[in-house]
Amino acid sequence: MISIRKERPPDVAAxxxxxxxxxxxxxxxxxxxxxxxxxxxxxxxxxxxMDGKRIVGTARLWNIVCGTGQPALLLGPVAVATDCRGIGTxxxxxxxxxxxxxxxxxxxxxxxxxxxxxxxxxxxxxxxxRMPGPFERDRLLALELVPGALKGAxxxxxxxxxxxxxxxxxxxxx
Numbered sequence: 748m749i750s751i752r753k754e755r756p757p758d759v760a761a762x763x764x765x766x767x768x769x770x771x772x773x774x775x776x777x778x779x780x781x782x783x784x785x786x787x788x789x790x791x792x793x794x795x796x797m798d799g800k801r802i803v804g805t806a807r808l809w810n811i812v813c814g815t816g817q818p819a820l821l822l823g824p825v826a827v828a829t830d831c832r833g834i835g836t837x838x839x840x841x842x843x844x845x846x847x848x849x850x851x852x853x854x855x856x857x858x859x860x861x862x863x864x865x866x867x868x869x870x871x872x873x874x875x876x877r878m879p880g881p882f883e884r885d886r887l888l889a890l891e892l893v894p895g896a897l898k899g900a901x902x903x904x905x906x907x908x909x910x911x912x913x914x915x916x917x918x919x920x921x
Contacts, residue, residue: 749803749834751841754793761802762795769826778880779857782821782906783809789820792846796827796838803828804835806842811855813876814902819853819889820846821904839866843892852896855889855904863888875901 754762766774774780788807796804804827808820822842827835843866846854856863857878860870872889891897 762805778878778882781879803831804838806838813900817900822856847892852893877903
């Protein structure tokens with residue numbers, strides 16, 4: 748039985764082995780990696796799929812900012828063990844649901860449009876955005892968790908220059 752839980756520090760080695768198996772060493776050269784270098788995933792948004800005690804999937808989301816200042820999340824990398832291919836959809840849905848529950852408004856990724864369209868990701872929503880390095884325009888996709896969250900968003904995606912407060916925390920403290 749497959750279960751999904753938050754990633755824990757002891758999961759790192761298994762997660763990295765899974766990512767190496769799925770993407771090889773080329774994953775370190777991707778433009779998306781430039782947005783992740785030297786940073787931790789967004790708080791509460793790193794997940795692993797477990798088959799018993801074995802990690803068979805991973806999905807992580809990272810705080811990013813659009814060139815025009817709108818905050819968003821970057822989804823990825825998402826990887827699933829070759830013998831567990833059916834769980835990717837469940838893992839992505841879980842990650843997006845958690846992001847929505849935590850009050851995030853938009854998610855961006857570089858990926859396969861036919862696959863990610865099932866979750867609502869569209870290239871049109873990311874048409875005015877750019878990655879920090881080479882990327883395939885038709886693979887830059889975005890999803891608005893809150894309608895209109897990316898209205899007017901354009902320019903270079905980048906890591907936040909200072910820590911991002913968790914959405915909803917300020918509202919709950921007031």
